[in-house]
Amino acid sequence: MTEKHYVIVGSGVAAVHAAKAIRDQDGEAVISIFGEENTLPYNRIKLSKGLFTDLHSEKVLIKKEKWYQTNNIKVQHGTTITAIDPKDKIVVTADGQDVAYHRLLLCTGASNRKLPMAGTMLRNVHNIRDLNDADQLKDSLVSGDRICVIGGGVQGVETAWSFIEAGYPVTIVEAAPRLMGRQLDEQASNLMLQKILEFGANVQLGQGVKCITGIDCVQGVELEDGSILPCEHVVYSIGIVPKTSLAGQAGIEVQGGILVNENMQTSDPSVYAAGDAAEFQGRVEGLWGGAMEQGRIAGMNMTGSPVAYERAVPVTLFNAFEMYLFSIGQVDEQQCDTSVVPTDSEPYTRIFIKDGLIAGVISFQGVAASLPYKTAIEQGIKYDTFNNKES
Ligand SMILES: Cc1cc2nc3c(=O)[nH]c(=O)nc-3n(C[C@H](O)[C@H](O)[C@H](O)COP(=O)(O)OP(=O)(O)OC[C@H]3O[C@@H](n4cnc5c(N)ncnc54)[C@H](O)[C@@H]3O)c2cc1C
Structure with missing residues (x-):
């Protein structure tokens, strides 16, 4: 192989941003993206x-x-792509074609974590990871069907809102004592809960699911306290599992995700990984913005332009149940020194402070209001300085 061939496995956001970065650096090389889904x-x-x-x-x-x-x-x-031969620098397609690469990027994403319980094989148990999942779910719905959403994280609550807007009765079941516990404090979770209840959804908190009941099709969900929630559909969203098997089988180092260094390079110097499939400094980010940036960084490094990945401040923008809220940075009070709820903060806003600096913010002020906070966190601005400037 004389020409440079950048091969990207997986066709999500990490892949697109990697391809763009490669093309920006190298106008001549061949770039191929292989994606198992039937769409761009x-x-x-x-x-x-x-x-x-x-x-x-x-x-x-x-x-x-x-x-x-x-x-x-x-x-x-x-x-x-079903196999990688790192020695001969070849990937193999499902129909048996060998494709040679000089640099390979694995952007294989993740699968949804499966519910570990009886009943998950019943008809009308869904989890949404790709377009097919969404199409099948929508095709199976009949007007008036009751839907139980298992998992009260961002994705679960947003999915519940889509169902409510479309007119389906919804129950959200969350094992933790509050909704969106990773992004919200107790008060914000409570505010969210009230709003969701106002829209007629049922919410069960602190309730594990024992099993899904039914014979051929879903008939209900049995909770750990023995109560049964009758429903026609279950939609669950309980986290992700990075797709690492291709890398693992090729002898590339894998833990929770495909291990990468700050250049998004794996244990094989010709192979890179980015996005939901990759694990950097002990963490799989599992976020859109992170996948985009990791793809860009991988692409740059693959072309020989060294640049290190820096994890961005995590941002969750939430727009559902007529709530416009954001959660940025470190919002775990155990990890911060103190926090401030500005007296004039209506809607609710709480600023988390560590070492005098703004570490994180939860606010219902709407997405546009998030930008100054994000900048303050990224630039390490002291809370006092920020507060004086804003007031
Ligand atoms: C329903 C839903 C809602 C979400 N909401 C948010 C949100 O609000 N905010 C946020 O930050 N993040 C959200 N995420 C997460 C976000 O979408 C992911 O972090 C992001 O898509 C990861 O991009 P990626 O390119 O790494 O992988 P993916 O987008 O998963 O793309 C990987 C692609 O590779 C393909 N592939 C895998 N293996 C192979 C193979 N062997 N051969 C060929 N192709 C292969 C897969 O089929 C897939 O198309 C959400 C995810 C889902 C599913």
């Missing part, structure tokens, strides 16, 4: 936020077809 890379977040919108619309694509043509990036969708 699309905005996966829409699968919960916009479940009942037209998910097959061009608007959902990360880049339109023309962009790939203009940038001479080949996308082979509907093509699964």
